[in-house]
Amino acid sequence: METKNIMIVGVGGQGTLVASKLLGHLLLSQGYDVKVSEVHGMSQRGGSVVTYVRYGDKVYSPVIDKGEADYIVSFEILEAARWLPYLKEGGTIVTNTQQIDPMPVITGAAQYPEGLAEKIKAAGVKIDAFDCLKLAEEAGTAKAVNIVLLGRLSHYFDLDDEAWMASLEANVPAKFLEMNKKAFLLGKNA
Amino acid sequence: MKKLMLGNEAFARGLYEAGCRFASSYPGTPSTEITEALAKYDEVYAEWAPNEKVAVESALGASFAGARAFAAMKHVGLNVAADPLYTASYTGVNGGLVIAVADDPGMHSSQNEQDSRHHAIASKVPMLEPSDSQECKDFAMLAYELSEEYDTPVLVRTATRVAHSQSAVEQLPRSEKALKPYTKQPGKYVMVPANARGKHIVVEERTKKLIAYAETAAVNKVEDNGSDIGVITCGASYCYAKDALGDKVNYLKLGMTNPLPDKLFLDFAAKCKTVYIIEELDGVLEAHARALGIDCKGKEIFGCIGELNQVIIAEKLLGKVPEVTPYPEALPIRPPVMCAGCPHRGVFYTLAKHKITVSGDIGCYTLGAAKPLESIDWTVCMGSSVSCLHGFNKVLGKESQNKTVAVIGDSTFMHSGLNSLVNVAYNASNSTVIILDNSITGMTGHQQNPTTGYNIKGDPAGKIDLEALCRAMSFEHVRVVDPYDLKQCDEVLKEELAYEGPSVIISRRPCALLKYVKHKAPLKVNTDKCVGCKSCMRIGCPAVSIKNGKACVDTTLCVGCGVCSQMCKFDAFESTKKEA
Numbered sequence: 001m002e003t004k005n006i007m008i009v010g011v012g013g014q015g016t017l018v019a020s021k022l023l024g025h026l027l028l029s030q031g032y033d034v035k036v037s038e039v040h041g042m043s044q045r046g047g048s049v050v051t052y053v054r055y056g057d058k059v060y061s062p063v064i065d066k067g068e069a070d071y072i073v074s075f076e077i078l079e080a081a082r083w084l085p086y087l088k089e090g091g092t093i094v095t096n097t098q099q100i101d102p103m104p105v106i107t108g109a110a111q112y113p114e115g116l117a118e119k120i121k122a123a124g125v126k127i128d129a130f131d132c133l134k135l136a137e138e139a140g141t142a143k144a145v146n147i148v149l150l151g152r153l154s155h156y157f158d159l160d161d162e163a164w165m166a167s168l169e170a171n172v173p174a175k176f177l178e179m180n181k182k183a184f185l186l187g188k189n190a
Numbered sequence: 191m192k193k194l195m196l197g198n199e200a201f202a203r204g205l206y207e208a209g210c211r212f213a214s215s216y217p218g219t220p221s222t223e224i225t226e227a228l229a230k231y232d233e234v235y236a237e238w239a240p241n242e243k244v245a246v247e248s249a250l251g252a253s254f255a256g257a258r259a260f261a262a263m264k265h266v267g268l269n270v271a272a273d274p275l276y277t278a279s280y281t282g283v284n285g286g287l288v289i290a291v292a293d294d295p296g297m298h299s300s301q302n303e304q305d306s307r308h309h310a311i312a313s314k315v316p317m318l319e320p321s322d323s324q325e326c327k328d329f330a331m332l333a334y335e336l337s338e339e340y341d342t343p344v345l346v347r348t349a350t351r352v353a354h355s356q357s358a359v360e361q362l363p364r365s366e367k368a369l370k371p372y373t374k375q376p377g378k379y380v381m382v383p384a385n386a387r388g389k390h391i392v393v394e395e396r397t398k399k400l401i402a403y404a405e406t407a408a409v410n411k412v413e414d415n416g417s418d419i420g421v422i423t424c425g426a427s428y429c430y431a432k433d434a435l436g437d438k439v440n441y442l443k444l445g446m447t448n449p450l451p452d453k454l455f456l457d458f459a460a461k462c463k464t465v466y467i468i469e470e471l472d473g474v475l476e477a478h479a480r481a482l483g484i485d486c487k488g489k490e491i492f493g494c495i496g497e498l499n500q501v502i503i504a505e506k507l508l509g510k511v512p513e514v515t516p517y518p519e520a521l522p523i524r525p526p527v528m529c530a531g532c533p534h535r536g537v538f539y540t541l542a543k544h545k546i547t548v549s550g551d552i553g554c555y556t557l558g559a560a561k562p563l564e565s566i567d568w569t570v571c572m573g574s575s576v577s578c579l580h581g582f583n584k585v586l587g588k589e590s591q592n593k594t595v596a597v598i599g600d601s602t603f604m605h606s607g608l609n610s611l612v613n614v615a616y617n618a619s620n621s622t623v624i625i626l627d628n629s630i631t632g633m634t635g636h637q638q639n640p641t642t643g644y645n646i647k648g649d650p651a652g653k654i655d656l657e658a659l660c661r662a663m664s665f666e667h668v669r670v671v672d673p674y675d676l677k678q679c680d681e682v683l684k685e686e687l688a689y690e691g692p693s694v695i696i697s698r699r700p701c702a703l704l705k706y707v708k709h710k711a712p713l714k715v716n717t718d719k720c721v722g723c724k725s726c727m728r729i730g731c732p733a734v735s736i737k738n739g740k741a742c743v744d745t746t747l748c749v750g751c752g753v754c755s756q757m758c759k760f761d762a763f764e765s766t767k768k769e770a
Contacts, residue, residue: 003433012526024194024356034194035322036356039298040219040635045557046732047526060432062322062355065501067512082521085514102524106735107562107727110522123515142746 003056005064006153009083010075011100012049015146018171019073020051022150026167027055030159037062046103048079071156073149076100077116077129084120093125094153096132096145128152130190139183147172147180151187161188192358197348200323200359201290202227204330209367210234210260210288212252214245216605217634218264219299220353221292225262226637229646233364238637238646241572241605242267246274246289250343253287254379256369258334262290265306266571270606275343276313280389281379282341284370286334293349295470296497299633301552301571303495305471310345310448314393316400317345317448318409319425323357329445332409340396340403347447349470351426351497401449409445412458416440420462422455422475422486426498427468433500435507439466450478459484466491466507470498528557530733531702531709531749533628536673537597538565539729539753540680546595546687549582551575551607553599554632554701562730566597573598573606580610580619591620592687595695598623601631601639604654614692615663622686622693625656626673629700636704660694667693674699676756702749710750711767715741720762726754 006023010016017038024036032055039049052064066085074080074095087093097117104110117129130152136144147168154164165181172180195203201224205213213236215225229236239245242263252259263271268291278287291309294300310317316336320329326348333344377385404410415437423431424444431441442458444450455478459465467476467488476488491506492498504510528535538558541548542565550556550566551574559566570578575596583591598607603625614621631637638644643653660668667689671682679697686693700707712733720740727736733747734754743754745766755763 011524013529021194021356028192028194028358034356034358036194037351038196038354038356039350040222040354045526045529045554045633046524048524059357060429061500062351062357062426062429063497063499065499065512067514068501078521078524081517082524084517087515089513089515101732101735102522103527103561103730103732104522106732107730108724108736109561113519113521119518123518125515 001056003054003059005069005088006053006071006073007064007069007083007086008051008053008073009079010049011079012046014075015143016049016051016075019146019150020053022167022171023053025170026159026163027053029163029167032056033059035059035062048082050083071153073153075132075145075149078102078113080127081113081116081120084123084125087125091126092156093120093127094149094156095127095129096149097129098131098133098145132187135186135190136183139186140179144180144183147183148187148190151184152190154184154188192360194356195323195359196223196354196356197320197323197326197352198223198354199227200326201330201346201348202231203359203361204327205260205288206231206234207327207362207364208331208334209258209365210334211257211285211367212249213237213260213262214239214248214252215262216240216242216245216267217631217637218267218292219634220294220348220350221262221264221267221290222634222637223353224290225646228260233366236646238639240640242271243273246271246278249287249289250274250278250281253283253285254372255284256372257285258367259285260288260290263292264300265291265293265304266300266302267291268306268309270572272309272313275309275315277381278343279313279315279393280381280386283337283343284372285367286337287343288330288333288337288346289343290346290348292353293347293471295349298350301569303471305474306345306347307447307474308472310347311474314397315343315345315448316340316446317347318445319347319447320352320445321425321428321443322352323355323359325445326352327359329409340400342396345448347425349426397449401451404446404449404451405454407446410451410454411441411443411445412454413441413443414461418463420458420465421468422458422465422479423468424475425470427470430498430500430503431468434503444475447474450475452482455479455482455484459486468492468498468503525560526557527560527730527732528554529702530731530747531751533673533697533699533702534558534626535729535731536676536679536753537624537626537697538563540676540683541565541595541597543680544683546593547590549575549579549594549596551596551598551602553602553626555597555599555626558597560730562728572602573610576607576610576621576623577613579621579623580614580617583619583621595622595624595687597626599632600625600627600629600641600656601637603656604640611660611694612663615665618692620691622695624695624697627656627696627698630704632701636701656696665692665694667691668696669693670696670698672699673697674751674753676753702751710752711765712745712748712750713743713752713755713763714745714766715743716762716764719760721760723759725759726757726763729753729757
């Protein structure tokens, strides 16, 4: 099988690392060779962040470059637009519609762009955009945006819920498990 | 059962399985998690040292005592540890000594892009270079074997994409290593000139033996795919090349990048019409190939700046241009920012307000250089804020000394700012040094340090008293401020800048991201009171923005620090906490 590429993008502090760890665990459990690449340090402080998940029979490079991503899972709608050039032709964007103002917008040096999802769609790209924050809060915590998104992403994979739930159990603290399971299902059925 | 592990975790696993007993490191992205993971194994003593020089010297002492020892650092940390490294190359080891150095091509979290292989060459120490997590583990173990067999420290070089990528790793049990008895051997360990002259000869002989090892070492692998194109590569570049070129070319993958084999290079090149050298940063493999007379192409195609990847290689060598869907408009950038409630913000706001020249240092507070505060004038390396300020003030004297400060974090101060402050005291420059004490090493992800009172395992430990330390260094003016209190920051800064003599201001408030910190309720804006003057925007807090002409607080980010409300002349900020 040819290597598949998933990019997880968002704003530092949104929990992208947990999502990539969970996805890596899941894919390894399905017998794939997996590589997950993260960046720590300076860029995590509220900046634009990205992690890469690659899986297949044998994966060499841990990174994804322009035109390579089968899926972009975005925690914030402006970030979905920013990383659009990394999407492969025919690839899919699964994104939260939440807006988080970057510093140039906060200081008034720039405007937060309008109609991001519509313009991505108009560029001929498959985009699955929905309000994850609302669903995460419904599940019990705004922090579960990452799990809501994974729930939505599960639509595109031919795996049963049990495999996803097993990876949830292995990667989130027991006391938050029920909340995260709820978040996953809310995302899945959104 | 294979487990997905970060390169750094796998590295720690290899050290553990190889019987490592002692680890001393200073945190530095992307090396930090090796020592953090190692500290979780009870059989290994692990510690955070105040800097990399101390770490390597401590590990060397542990090696002398007969233990398998370890130190980790980022590329620039090896500059700090270069002094013990270059002479440890002469003394050699007793128990094996492994030093991890993590380079950062692309500078994701670093101030330069230096290539650590030059240190291996210059110190004449062998260097291994893994390209994925399994190799991180395997090479860490091999490094101990080489260290003890060849009586030398061994460097293991990783890079961001190896250290911070996860891939599958096979775990095995630990094999316990007995301490090697220490025996007094002045000719080996006492590096006075008479002994060192003899040891230099030993080092040169050792290098010859290591080259002979490199010729047939299993880690230097040839993959003959029957092509007339050959690729010589190492580390993450091997992964990128395999992805881009697959089995269409032959590979010489160097797992050991110092010293390099001659015959292996020549034999490999002899079978190829074209030889490409694919390596990140400097042309170290290429220089070796060229010195052997091999006609090859490398840096002329790939350059020596930033990271490589499979798309770059496919584009340069196969002419494959990626098909890209651009977003039709320019998008606002999203640079990293100081967190909501960051205790550094109040200090930088005060410095920016008074247009102070700020000598910066390495840490989260480097973000004080970003908009809108734009407070920092220069940032060079760990500890340099204090010494650069000293030199600046010595030259400009009265012209600068009442309008300049150095800012340095608690961990960076302990790292090497301490020596610089000694110079301010000793050679008496009228300098004002601000220690930003947020009670943790922040940027690398919350490591303890000598000022926090806890060790790497989170157990109580020795705690350096910064005020007493500065007073002991003869500073008469040592002031402590709360950076959430803008008025106090303003007054103390003005007083200490006006004071004719050196002074230290300690800005003390724990990092807002620390789990034990109890925050106040988030603030909200009373839109009846807010006049939309945007005064609160001058502090650059990511939780505060302007919506429909009025200030607005993002209550999911706000920690109620109250700095914004001190900017407001109209009392528009109110607590979200309901009155009892």
